Amino acid sequence: KVDAMTVSTTFTTQDMRAAILHHLTYTMGKDADHATTYDWRMALSFAVRDRIVDGWFASTRKSYEAGAKRVYYLSMEFLIGRLLQDGLVNLRLLDDACEALTALGLDPWQVISNEPDAALGNGGLGRLAACFLESLSSLGVPAHGYGIRYEHGLFRQSFVDGRQVELPETWLQQHHAWEFERPEARYRIGFGGDARDAGWDPAEAVIAAAYDTPIVGWQGRWANTLRLWAAKPVEAFDLDSFNRGDFVGAATPEAMARTISRVLYPDDTTEIGKELRLKQEYFFTAASLADILRRFEMEHGDLRKLPEKVAIQLNDTHPAIAGPELVRLLHDDNGIPFDEAMDLARSTLGYTNHTLLPEALERWSDHLFGRLLPRHLEIIDRIDQAHRATYPSSSVTIREPGVVKMGELSFVMAHRVNGVSALHTELMKSTVFKELNALHPDRIVNETNGVTPRRWLLSSNPRLASLITERIGEDWVGDLEQLSRLEEHVGDAGFLSAYAEAKRANKADLAAWIEAEHGIALDPAMMFDVQIKRLHEYKRQHLNILEAIALWQAIRAAPDADWTPRVKIFAGKAAPGYHFAKDIIRLINDVAEVVNADPVTRDKLKIVFLPNYNVTLAERLIPASDLSEQISTAGKEASGTGNMKFALNGALTIGTLDGANVEIRERVGEENFFLFGMTADEVVARRKIKDHAAKAIAVDPRLAAALAAVRDGTFCAEEPDRYAHIVQNLSGPDYFLVSSDFTDYWRAQREVDAAYRDADGWTRMAARNTVRSGWFSSDRTIRGYMADVWGAEPVI
Numbered sequence: 001k002v003d004a005m006t007v008s009t010t011f012t013t014q015d016m017r018a019a020i021l022h023h024l025t026y027t028m029g030k031d032a033d034h035a036t037t038y039d040w041r042m043a044l045s046f047a048v049r050d051r052i053v054d055g056w057f058a059s060t061r062k063s064y065e066a067g068a069k070r071v072y073y074l075s076m077e078f079l080i081g082r083l084l085q086d087g088l089v090n091l092r093l094l095d096d097a098c099e100a101l102t103a104l105g106l107d108p109w110q111v112i113s114n115e116p117d118a119a120l121g122n123g124g125l126g127r128l129a130a131c132f133l134e135s136l137s138s139l140g141v142p143a144h145g146y147g148i149r150y151e152h153g154l155f156r157q158s159f160v161d162g163r164q165v166e167l168p169e170t171w172l173q174q175h176h177a178w179e180f181e182r183p184e185a186r187y188r189i190g191f192g193g194d195a196r197d198a199g200w201d202p203a204e205a206v207i208a209a210a211y212d213t214p215i216v217g218w219q220g221r222w223a224n225t226l227r228l229w230a231a232k233p234v235e236a237f238d239l240d241s242f243n244r245g246d247f248v249g250a251a252t253p254e255a256m257a258r259t260i261s262r263v264l265y266p267d268d269t270t271e272i273g274k275e276l277r278l279k280q281e282y283f284f285t286a287a288s289l290a291d292i293l294r295r296f297e298m299e300h301g302d303l304r305k306l307p308e309k310v311a312i313q314l315n316d317t318h319p320a321i322a323g324p325e326l327v328r329l330l331h332d333d334n335g336i337p338f339d340e341a342m343d344l345a346r347s348t349l350g351y352t353n354h355t356l357l358p359e360a361l362e363r364w365s366d367h368l369f370g371r372l373l374p375r376h377l378e379i380i381d382r383i384d385q386a387h388r389a390t391y392p393s394s395s396v397t398i399r400e401p402g403v404v405k406m407g408e409l410s411f412v413m414a415h416r417v418n419g420v421s422a423l424h425t426e427l428m429k430s431t432v433f434k435e436l437n438a439l440h441p442d443r444i445v446n447e448t449n450g451v452t453p454r455r456w457l458l459s460s461n462p463r464l465a466s467l468i469t470e471r472i473g474e475d476w477v478g479d480l481e482q483l484s485r486l487e488e489h490v491g492d493a494g495f496l497s498a499y500a501e502a503k504r505a506n507k508a509d510l511a512a513w514i515e516a517e518h519g520i521a522l523d524p525a526m527m528f529d530v531q532i533k534r535l536h537e538y539k540r541q542h543l544n545i546l547e548a549i550a551l552w553q554a555i556r557a558a559p560d561a562d563w564t565p566r567v568k569i570f571a572g573k574a575a576p577g578y579h580f581a582k583d584i585i586r587l588i589n590d591v592a593e594v595v596n597a598d599p600v601t602r603d604k605l606k607i608v609f610l611p612n613y614n615v616t617l618a619e620r621l622i623p624a625s626d627l628s629e630q631i632s633t634a635g636k637e638a639s640g641t642g643n644m645k646f647a648l649n650g651a652l653t654i655g656t657l658d659g660a661n662v663e664i665r666e667r668v669g670e671e672n673f674f675l676f677g678m679t680a681d682e683v684v685a686r687r688k689i690k691d692h693a694a695k696a697i698a699v700d701p702r703l704a705a706a707l708a709a710v711r712d713g714t715f716c717a718e719e720p721d722r723y724a725h726i727v728q729n730l731s732g733p734d735y736f737l738v739s740s741d742f743t744d745y746w747r748a749q750r751e752v753d754a755a756y757r758d759a760d761g762w763t764r765m766a767a768r769n770t771v772r773s774g775w776f777s778s779d780r781t782i783r784g785y786m787a788d789v790w791g792a793e794p795v796i
């Protein structure tokens with residue numbers, strides 16, 4: 001097994017400088033004297049891209065030669081972030097690039113950070129897909145990612161009077177340096193019309209046009225392809241309308257078609273149920289399957305061999321239409337008997353579930369479904385009938401009056417179904433898929449999530465990375481569990497002080513950036529207590545701010561007591577239609593305004609909500625964090641992946657026994673983790689207790705006082721009742737048990753205060769989190785999928 005491409009160490013800083021100047025001149029058409037930062041960034045990007053393309057071709061060639069089994073990852077979201085620094089780090093050209101840019105009289109980081117984030121995702125699911133693609137390339141597994149080339153990614157967030165305001169995201173306003181348009185890869189995707197005897201005659205159609213982005217792996221040993229589909233009109237322009245002066249009519253076909261790939265739906269926990277969303281799901285899934293079968297038939301011919309050479313993974317139910325579509329292609333278009341087509345499809349498909357929230361499980365109205373995809377609805381009915389015929393005793397159905405349940409469809413049409421953490425997978429078996437699990441006891445497997453150590457440690461935390469490499473060499477980057485070899489160094493004072501120094505310097509950098517960007521001065525000596533993730537009641541950002549209010553009140557009551565100074569840093573977007581979540585954002589900003597202005601407490605407690613949380617901001621915040629807030633109601637966070645990034649970067653976790661927190665605590669040691677709150681079972685029991693919130697408030701005056709302050713306008717004097725509904729909820733239904741978990745959360749936070757005051761003790765705990773978190777590499781996760789689900793092998 002030889003590397004598809006070897007990064008020739010011969011590529012020197014001079015070569016890099018020449019390559020940059022070459023592209024500035026001949027690709028950007030600019031001379032150095034008139035070049036903008038954007039021009040230099042593009043020139044550098046093209047210089048790096050050249051290095052990637054050679055290997056990319058070699059990887060593609062190698063995968064064909066090997067006749068290897070291919071993995072296809074279908075996802076509505078790929079939260080990629082920036083690619084320039086990732087490319088430089090994976091090709092080990094970062095130093096050369098910085099030297100070359102410096103030699104050209106430029107500030108390397110100003111150039112590198114000029115790149116917009118590719119924000120083609122909402123949160124965890126989308127970022128996981130991006131980490132998975134990078135790991136698939138780093139492991140040398142032939143794979144493709146398939147998704148949608150949204151013209152507008154996740155909205156930009158800004159605050160007006162503390163309120164979230166959404167602005168369109170415009171990453172494609174500039175040329176996207178990393179993509180290649182593939183005019184030869186275009187497919188006609190139909191909608192509507194009617195189905196008739198094992199056939200379909202769509203009423204309308206759009207063209208799916210491919211754009212390829214190379215995804216390079218560690219050390220540039222392999223590069224796979226992310227193919228994103230853009231919607232284009234069948235007829236670009238209606239000349240007749242134009243000639244009749246109906247200019248709008250003339251442009252309509254283009255506008256209507258492009259609508260399908262125009263924008264990412266910003267919802268991440270509530271199914272959307274909109275026609276355009278279903279069109280988006282079918283559009284990219286159908287184009288991807290057509291492309292997969294074209295490549296397969298070219299390589300292997302006989303479609304009956306599909307499961308041997310192709311593994312397709314469905315990233316949640318969003319591409320679930322892949323089951324019926326594959327049956328349609330195999331049966332309607334290729335004449336394979338229905339049952340055999342169904343079995344072939346099932347043996348090819350795997351389905352990953354990422355949430356148990358009932359409101360997030362997709363259930364399409366069969367009216368909409370039948371109108372848009374009449375033939376698929378027929379096929380789903382036959383799949384449902386076949387399943388019920390096989391299991392007559394079961395009451396499981398894919399169809400219910402009026403709806404099509406995409407979770408059940410995905411389960412029935414996949415040969416493997418997986419959860420994303422051990423607890424989540426067990427809860428899948430005992431709740432949403434209880435009956436299906438009983439019918440198919442070997443179908444559900446667990447694949448605990450992971451994160452790529454290249455972006456989330458080596459690239460974003462170079463200080464810590466070089467300290468680690470100094471001590472154990474560099475193999476940890478491609479084999480993260482080697483971090484455990486640092487265990488013996490944790491007792492070494494020199495290592496510990498270097499470890500602490502890396503954290504301190506990261507915090508100083510962050511403080512300087514926050515001051516420069518937001519005019520807020522933070523003292524790096526304070527504890528940086530960070531909660532960064534999408535806004536959602538189950539993630540309980542409102543529990544965090546309640547504790548902050550109680551702490552503020554406690555400090556005011558005893559200002560001279562020996563408090564542990566801390567900064568509470570929040571960041572995260574709320575779905576535009578999720579008003580309760582948006583009100584939590586506003587509350588946090590209102591509380592911050594009052595607390596940060598309070599002379600009594602200002603050097604002991606600060607609160608900051610940073611706008612427009614995205615991948616790049618996470619890369620800046622996580623290496624500079626001391627405390628990682630993972631405080632979801634137990635049983636609600638399927639896994640979490642931020643929790644893993646924080647632990648790897650030496651932030652201690654305060655958290656519940658939820659999602660992957662359970663496995664993080666098991667591996668880093670319970671003594672290096674601040675646990676609080678009810679377990680998933682206790683949560684279910686507590687909910688059954690009448691007035692559980694009122695009971696909790698009645699026995700905790702600190703909680704009562706904090707709620708009272710929210711209720712009486714302390715943080716919104718101009719509109720005292722502004723948060724009455726939040727207090728009413730937390731004193732009443734409080735479905736996510738904020739009040740019932742408050743007392744224990746307060747207790748744990750005070751333990752955090754005490755622990756932080758012992759700087760060496762804290763550093764030891766932090767270092768042990770890094771040393772013992774190697775298992776949470778997405779390389780390990782991908783190896784799990786390869787063994788348990790895909791049966792695929794690396795070819796290098």
Ligand SMILES: CCc1ccc([C@H](C)CC(=O)N[C@@H]2O[C@H](CO)[C@@H](O)[C@H](O)[C@H]2O)cc1
Binds near residue numbers: 268270316360420449
């Ligand atoms: C249909 C609207 C919609 C869109 C996205 C989603 C995602 C499944 C939500 C999501 O991102 N889930 C997160 O997935 C991560 C990766 O597995 C987990 O780590 C998080 O716990 C989970 O909330 C649900 C519903």
